Amino acid sequence: MMLRILTLIFCLSLSKLVSLEDKEILFKNSYVTCYTDRLVIAYYYFPFGDKTIQYKNIRSMKLLGKNDFNFFQIKSWGMGLSPIWWHLDMHRAWRQHFIIFDANQWPKIGLTMNDNDTLTVYYLIKKTLI
Secondary structure: OHHHHHHHHHHHHHHHHHHHHOOOEEEEOOOEEEEOOEEEEOOOOOOOOOEEEEHHHOOEEEEEEHHHOOOOOOOOOEEOOOOEEEOOOOOHHHOOEEEEEEOOOOOEEEEOOOHHHHHHHHHHHHHHHO
């Protein structure tokens, strides 16, 4: 009996995972995947692990430039001397655009990628938040 209950729970949890993957992908590159209801940031947690942010949980989002940060506030991975956690991006120091998410958690979430892709992702998510 216990085995049947565990099997049922496993199958139900598996069906939820499958239903998450069934959503339409709006944008994808090696740093981020934008679905119709959420954003998945690759290599967010150290040493590995992705971060999922539901759009409904985003309280605010800012598009900032390189001049809005000093050397100590950004980092290739993790948290510098600012309350922002950055996913892995070894080219962050050469990026011109940064997206900062306030998803009702501490620290805030920092996102960078190819500058053209950063603008595309920013406006795509901004459109879903309105």
